[in-house]
Amino acid sequence: MVETMATQSVLLEVPAAGFNGDLARAEKEVARLTAQCKDHPTDLQGKVRLAYRMFHRASLTGKLADLEPVEAAILQTILQFGPKEDLCLLKANLDFRLHRLAEARRDLEMAPLLPGRFDARVLFADLAFQEGQYEAARLELEKLIDENPTWDTVARLAHWHSKLGDPAQADALYEQAEEDLSAKQMLSYAWLELQRGMLDFNHGRYPEAWAHYRRAEAGYPGHWHTAEHFAEMHAAEGNFAEAESILKEVIARTSKPEIQQALGELYLFTDRAEQAQPWFDSALAAYLESVRRGDVHYLHHLADFYAEARLEPAEALKWAEQDMKMRPNFSTQSVMALALFRNGRVPEALQYIGLVLDAGNRDAATYAFASELHEAAGETGKSAEFAELALQKNPKFRSFRIHH
């Protein structure tokens, strides 16, 4: 029977594959490639695919422990075949993820032509940003976008603007990045929606933030990263029980110590200090174990932990100094300012918060902290100015927030 033409096709409700589907596929693919590489031990292409898929799987789980076999696989393949561009690029991305910036640079220089490749130049821009060379990072990103406006490069420029520039421009760029994505890239789409949601959250626009977070969930259901943001939203709106439940679920799935710390901070925020301690103990143990292994990924978290969660000013300062030495950017400078403040070194703290503001960071949290510092320095006028700026930026800045 002939049916009348609809002006638009009505897509039937097909559940999005989402996180669980992706993770299952990643596991299956890793298993398949592992077997294939065993059967074909000299198959370089198979080994490179395996390393990439293992990295993808680790990105999905969010477990740092899943990155260890990735590094081992990359190093073993490099040992067997030499520093191939795609392997060096993957290693550089892995090191960057773990805050090993100097190593990331060395990785990119292992293959002679790699530094000039587009993907490597993108990573160099990331490194510049982490090392406090903000203008250089921005200019390079704009140049890269002119050459080839890939969604992730546009998203990086959006991130730049979200931290140091114009939030409206940041949102427009995130939206532009989304436009380039296909339905095969829902994980990336969800991530972009989370970033847009965070922009709204950081300005106190909670309904808009919710809309983005829900779109992230609808597009890519079941991701713990989205759940983390849902938890923050609930807590910010006073739904602490819901936030607590979700955070526990995320912890069960990922074991991430920073989420354990966040749960502890939620308990502190709601005057349940005793309930916070086991979570703090667990988070701290994981941080220290990481440092004991020689990792640097949690230096920032340790500084923050001792400055906020469980006050030990000297420890906070120690870790803040180490982190800032590796990554001299507004984020580490902000924690350095806090650590100094906890140690009673207010003038020095003011210098560091000045660096953060000079970089262009205009977060409500930064303004609020600047207000607190000026108050401590007896500069009540300036303190009031910054307090007002904080309120203008985000009238709800005193709500609970997770340190992402």
Add this chain to the structure above:
Amino acid sequence: MADHNDPNAVNHIFSDIDYTPADLYDLFGWPTNESRNVVLALTFASAPAAGVLDTDLLYRLLVTSHPRVAWPASGEISVESVLGYFDAVKDKYLGELKTAEIRVTVQTPSRVLVKFIGFPCGDFSKEVDVNTVVEIPTPDRQTIKAFIGGRDDAFFNDLTGFFRSINYAPQFYHVPHTMTEARELPIPKTLLELEGNDLFNYREDMPKWGFTQPDGTTPKLDLPPGPWTWNGDRFKKDANGNFRFVYDGSDCRAGQNCNAIVFELPHSFITPQTEQNRLVNAWGESWVLKAAHKIESIPDDPSWLNHPWKVIREKELDDELRKYKLVDTDGQPFADAALSEREDDRQLGANNFWLGPHFIKRLAHLGWGFGPSISALGLACSFDHDNSPVSVYKTYDLVATAFPKVAKTLFQQLNMPDDSWNPKGLPIPLRRPFEIFIPNVCAVDMDTSGTWPFGRRLEDQVATRFLSMFLDMEAEFQGKKYHIDLLGDQALWDSAPIVPKTPPNPLHNDKAFLDSFPYLAEPWPEKW
């Protein structure tokens, strides 16, 4: 259209890119039912599986019908005239030509919605099950046969030989997608192995090198450090004085499947003026749903600045299409893979007139490689390679300097092997390469059998016919004028100083085609 693994964005040859159902393979088209009907068959990668479709994909078969237009016999052969032809095509396709469309959207992995848009009887649609032959009645009481589902891949081709002939590194070496300079290496294209071209010449110790295996792997080597060039001066010969063929005639797609969208349409459904409009042109497109429209629609902003053809296309989009991104197009065999070099931004379908000047330069580049090979075998060549004794790597910046070398290749009429292509004995001019590849459409001449280049039948060995463009059609072999199937004639290879003595590509598909709709053979059991 023989177009596996292109454009580069969906090219599964690269290790870090996944297999995708947006990769179009071929477009076949030929008349049936005594020229009253036309079959159009678009094949594509069988992902997630043969007979299972991807709900994020949308496929389009664009169809026009218009009178046969012949290049005037006294027409001037010049750069200006061919560029004028490209402009005329542009004006026609952007101007007066009304293009109808069959659009297939995947509702579930086993059910699709087929829409017929812009046909004379009006728009209508039908939901159909996958893997089933269905008959769709039209508003004007005609019947369309449809099949959407899994089939044996109808393309039979020595793909590895083709890649060897163009020194395409990713087929033989691990080449990351980012290494854009390591695709077609700067070594002369050739049909005969080059002495000392160790990067691509056949290896006795690795006979499966570059051939995709049943388990899905392709034995490849580690790409050695550059420079990746060739400094030799001769073709390779063995102790018996035979050249080594870069092809071996094997069917690299044997035992492999595709998914297919097949329609058998009455010509009168496409145009009411069937007597006047004897050509049916078609091309295929694959589109993937945009991420934002997995959930909701967001209006697009067209990019006006760098891609005018994208602007034109944006204007044509309806609300549904705006939710999708164009990924791949398919028209003529090898137009995309060989001539457009698989570039992502050259997926233009019928609108490839913009690439006309590039095609001339590209064909000249190929001619410098294949031409001397053909001459070395004692065959007459349509390309003017200055009697070069060996293939040459040469590229052109200007159309004007490329054109004189490739003029004959572009403008010669391609002889057919016999008269079976023209069953009615009508005065239908033979086709010329420049009008075959631009526009990039499958042009079915309803008064012919539809064999390439008058369409494309399933049994056509188009890869070998593509190579025949470089033969001089005025020359003779065994008393007969050269023709497009000459390179498929075993007798030619038997008498040539070459090993292996085989046509470059298999002569037949690995599975017999069906005598009735949907004509493509049943799929094989999936191996992986």
